[in-house]
Amino acid sequence: MVHANQPIGVFDSGIGGLTVLRELRQALPDEHLIYVGDLARSPYGSKSPETVKRYASQITRYLLSRNVKMIIVACNTASATAGELVRQLAAPVPVLEVVAQGVEAALDAVAVLGAKEARVGILGTVTTVTSGIYPAMIRILAAGRKMAVPLMLQKACPLFVPLAEEGIWEGDLADRIAAYYLGEMKDFHPHLVILGCTHYPLLRGAIAGALPPGTSLIESAPAVVQTAGRILEETGLKAPQTNGAVTEYYVSDSVDTFCRNAGRILDTTLDLVHHIDLDACEDGEE
Amino acid sequence: MVHANQPIGVFDSGIGGLTVLRELRQALPDEHLIYVGDLARSPYGSKSPETVKRYASQITRYLLSRNVKMIIVACNTASATAGELVRQLAAPVPVLEVVAQGVEAALDAVAVLGAKEARVGILGTVTTVTSGIYPAMIRILAAGRKMAVPLMLQKACPLFVPLAEEGIWEGDLADRIAAYYLGEMKDFHPHLVILGCTHYPLLRGAIAGALPPGTSLIESAPAVVQTAGRILEETGLKAPQTNGAVTEYYVSDSVDTFCRNAGRILDTTLDLVHHIDLDACEDGEE
Numbered sequence: 001m002v003h004a005n006q007p008i009g010v011f012d013s014g015i016g017g018l019t020v021l022r023e024l025r026q027a028l029p030d031e032h033l034i035y036v037g038d039l040a041r042s043p044y045g046s047k048s049p050e051t052v053k054r055y056a057s058q059i060t061r062y063l064l065s066r067n068v069k070m071i072i073v074a075c076n077t078a079s080a081t082a083g084e085l086v087r088q089l090a091a092p093v094p095v096l097e098v099v100a101q102g103v104e105a106a107l108d109a110v111a112v113l114g115a116k117e118a119r120v121g122i123l124g125t126v127t128t129v130t131s132g133i134y135p136a137m138i139r140i141l142a143a144g145r146k147m148a149v150p151l152m153l154q155k156a157c158p159l160f161v162p163l164a165e166e167g168i169w170e171g172d173l174a175d176r177i178a179a180y181y182l183g184e185m186k187d188f189h190p191h192l193v194i195l196g197c198t199h200y201p202l203l204r205g206a207i208a209g210a211l212p213p214g215t216s217l218i219e220s221a222p223a224v225v226q227t228a229g230r231i232l233e234e235t236g237l238k239a240p241q242t243n244g245a246v247t248e249y250y251v252s253d254s255v256d257t258f259c260r261n262a263g264r265i266l267d268t269t270l271d272l273v274h275h276i277d278l279d280a281c282e283d284g285e286e
Numbered sequence: 287m288v289h290a291n292q293p294i295g296v297f298d299s300g301i302g303g304l305t306v307l308r309e310l311r312q313a314l315p316d317e318h319l320i321y322v323g324d325l326a327r328s329p330y331g332s333k334s335p336e337t338v339k340r341y342a343s344q345i346t347r348y349l350l351s352r353n354v355k356m357i358i359v360a361c362n363t364a365s366a367t368a369g370e371l372v373r374q375l376a377a378p379v380p381v382l383e384v385v386a387q388g389v390e391a392a393l394d395a396v397a398v399l400g401a402k403e404a405r406v407g408i409l410g411t412v413t414t415v416t417s418g419i420y421p422a423m424i425r426i427l428a429a430g431r432k433m434a435v436p437l438m439l440q441k442a443c444p445l446f447v448p449l450a451e452e453g454i455w456e457g458d459l460a461d462r463i464a465a466y467y468l469g470e471m472k473d474f475h476p477h478l479v480i481l482g483c484t485h486y487p488l489l490r491g492a493i494a495g496a497l498p499p500g501t502s503l504i505e506s507a508p509a510v511v512q513t514a515g516r517i518l519e520e521t522g523l524k525a526p527q528t529n530g531a532v533t534e535y536y537v538s539d540s541v542d543t544f545c546r547n548a549g550r551i552l553d554t555t556l557d558l559v560h561h562i563d564l565d566a567c568e569d570g571e572e
Contacts, residue, residue, distance in 0.1 A: 040337045041327045046451070048540030051326045162448040165332070173466050180459050254334030279565045 002069050002093075004237045007032040007248075008228070009063030010072045011056075014042035014165065015258070016198035017074030018265040020098065023221040024072070025247065028229055030239040032246050034066055037262075038278060039253035043161050045125025045197065049081040052127065056082035058281040060089045062250070065281075069237050072224060073097035076197045077125050080133040096227055099128075102194050102220030103137045104227075109192050109216055110150055118150035121185050121215075123207070124196035129156040134196055153188045157181040157200075164199040167264065174206035182210040192216035202265070250276040288355050290523045293318040293534075294514070295349030296358045297342075300328035300451065301544070302484035303360030304551040306384065309507045310358070311533060314515055316525040319533040320352055323548075324564060326538035329447050331411025331483065335367040338413065342368035344567040346375045348536075351567075355523050358510060359383035362483045363411050366419040382513055385414075388480050388506030389423045390513075395478050395502055396436055404436035407471050407501075409493070410482035415442040420482055439474045443467040443486075450485040453550065460492035468496040478502035488551070536562040 008031050010021050021035055036059050038044075044052050056078045063071055071090050073079045078086075079097035087095045110118040122134045135152050142149045159177050168174050185193065193215055195201055201219045208217060232238040239245075247270075251258040255273045262270055294317050296307050307321055322345050324330075330338050342364045349357055357376050359365045364372075365383035373381045396404040408420045421438050428435045445463050454460050471479065479501055481487055487505045494503060518524040525531075533556075537544040541559045548556055 040333060046543075047326060048543060051539050158452045159445070159448055159454075162445055166444045168445075173462065176459065176462055253337050257332075257334060 002237060004069075004239050005032070006067055006069035007034045008070045008072065009034045009036070009066065009068035010074050011036040011038070011059045011063065011078070012075040012198060013038050013044040013077065015261050015265060016161070016164070018262055019198050019201045019219075020072065020074040020221045020224055021247070022266055023225045024228065025245070027225045028232070028239075029245050030241050032239065033248070034063065034068065035247065035249045036062065036276065037249065037251045037258060039251050039258060040278070041252065043125070044075060044077040045127050045161055046158060047127060049127065049131065052078055053082045053085055055278070056086055057089055058278045060086045062276065062278065062281045064090060064093065068093060070228065070231065071095045072228065074198055074224070076102075077127045080124075080128040080131040094231055096224055098198060098220040098224060099133050099196070100137060100141075101223040101227060102196060102218060103134065103141050105220060105223040106138070106192060106194050106218045107141055107145060107147060109218060111145070111147065113191055115191060117148065118192075119188060119190045120150040120152050121188060121190035121193035122152060122154045122196050123157055123160075123185075123193060123200060124154070125161065126156045126158055128196055129154045134194065153185060153190065155181060155185050160203055161197065161199045164202040165261070167261070169202050170205050174203060175209055178203065178206040178210035182207070186211055190215055192218050195219045246272065249273040252276055252278045288523060290355075290525050291318070292353050292355040293320045294356045294358065295320045295322070295352065295354035296360050297322040297324070297345045297349065297364070298361040298484060299324050299330040299363065301547050301551060302447070302450070304548055305484050305487045305505075306358065306360040306507045306510055307533070308552055309511045310514065311531070313511045314518070314525075315531050316527050317531060318525065320349065320354065321533065321535045322348065322562065323535065323537045323544060325540070325544060326564070329411070330361060330363040331413050331447055332444060333413060335413065335417065338364055339368045339371055341564070342372055343375055344564045346372050348562065348564065348567045350376060350379065354379060356514065356517065357381045358514065360484055360510070362388075363413045366410075366414040366417040380517055382510055382517075384484060384506040384510060385419055385482070386423060386427075387509040387513060388482060388504060389420065389427050391506060391509040392424070392478060392480050392504045393427055393431060393433065395504060397431070397433065399477055401477060403434065404478075405474060405476045406436040406438050407474060407476035407479035408438060408440045408482050409443055409446075409471075409479060409486060410440070411447065412442045412444055414482055415440045420480065439471060439476065441467060441471050446489055447483065447485045450488040451547070453547070455488050456491050460489060461495055464489065464492040464496035468493070472497055476501055478504050481505045532558065535559040538562055538564045
């Protein structure tokens with residue numbers, strides 16, 4: 001019933017998820033991708049779980065109407081608040097989300113460390129940090145691996161998303177804003193810090209500069225891509241090599257603004273960018 | 287048909303419009319006010335004119351369904367892109383919006399200056415600045431007053447809104463972000479600078495510190511309140527003094543978050559805060 005030629009759906013509140021899409025395209029160049037960026041209602045990170053759930057389920061309904069073979073939630077806030085809901089709505093279509101994948105990557109890094117008591121920092125939006133999803137998932141997955149639960153410190157960094165969206169990825173102001181948020185984290189002397197928002201890899205240099213030298217920064221994109229590839233292989237749903245690898249973009253706000261900002265992340269011209277009215281994707285209306 | 291006891295509707299994308307509401311309540315304590323804050327989709331300032339128009343017309347339809355006697359658009363981005371649309375939808379209900387009122391206040395200040403060639407700076411969101419509404423309206427209203435058109439310089443300051451929403455209203459980081467945006471404005475040596483976003487008065491100190499000493503900062507709230515009072519007097523629609531001066535708040539995202547943040551601006555407890563689903567206020571559905 002499911003065919004290898006069906007598309008993979010990827011979504012985010014805005015452009016942050018493109019940091020995941022970029023790696024997906026490189027690793028799985030034959031896959032037909034559909035990216036949804038909810039720019040008309042971004043950012044999600046300061047909004048309530050109820051509101052983010054409503055938005056995420058509208059997008060999920062749209063992607064299911066497009067007959068996707070897999071959904072990737074490329075937004076940590078949506079993963080944290082609506083990951084389970086998306087999974088329920090999409091079943092039996094598999095759902096990958098950035099929080100679980102980021103935690104797996106972090107625990108891999110902890111295992112390599114071999115430290116007796118690992119110290120793990122977590123950076124995210126207000127809504128992600130408040131949800132407590134990272135500490136909870138680290139505890140669960142560490143138990144599953146029979147690893148000691150690391151010491152953890154969370155920090156919400158609300159200005160990082162507007163800073164990244166504004167294109168200020170490095171320089172004095174980015175450094176100062178990073179230093180503003182990361183003082184306590186620096187004193188925590190973390191072995192590794194999870195970049196718990198898909199925008200944050202854009203600020204990697206500034207974040208690294210505000211932390212002790214040698215702190216590993218963990219992002220979820222490589223783990224997401226690796227897991228997606230494995231699932232597609234295992235289920236025989238990897239797109240055949242002859243498939244034209246189209247990426248379609250659907251954005252809920254101005255197509256022009258999206259193209260301008262997305263171009264900086266993807267470093268390519270975007271051909272198939274369409275406007276989408278997500279409010280029309282309510283229950284029973286798709 | 288219209289009664290003095292009917293409420294006044296005030297709206298903004300989030301909490302910025304509360305800087306206008308605060309002055310309204312002080313100056314017109316007997317008026318029943320209905321404030322709508324579209325937090326589920328804020329900020330408006332980076333969104334396209336089409337999207338902001340859609341949101342503003344949903345809110346206008348809601349306020350009209352509440353039988354308001356006047357609408358105040360307390361958001362510069364909505365004023366800049368949707369002011370005319372709100373006016374058309376609301377007619378014959380009078381609409382006041384912050385852009386025209388801010389320009390009148392600025393021209394009053396220019397007239398007092400008596401400078402041969404006044405220099406006026408304009409700060410706003412990307413969408414407001416891109417709309418060109420301030421320079422256009424300054425030209426029109428200056429012509430109406432037979433005044434010389436001032437020299438003008440606009441600057442979009444996208445990080446000001448998240449900074450204000452994050453509660454960082456003063457201190458080193460606010461000063462540095464102000465300095466980041468206002469270097470060219472400082473060199474322009476403006477006589478006065480229009481705070482063309484209802485969030486910006488919260489950052490007044492940081493903005494003033496980044497400009498030459500003595501630069502006047504013009505905000506629209508006092509002019510809005512004065513004009514509203516005058517219209518109500520002239521039309522006999524001022525609320526009678528015996529009226530219980532209730533203020534109701536309707537927010538499209540979490541009531542708790544709104545109360546927490548709004549409390550800092552209004553310095554009072556908010557009793558009547560309700561959630562509202564603005565998507566349900568589409569054409570013909572109210």
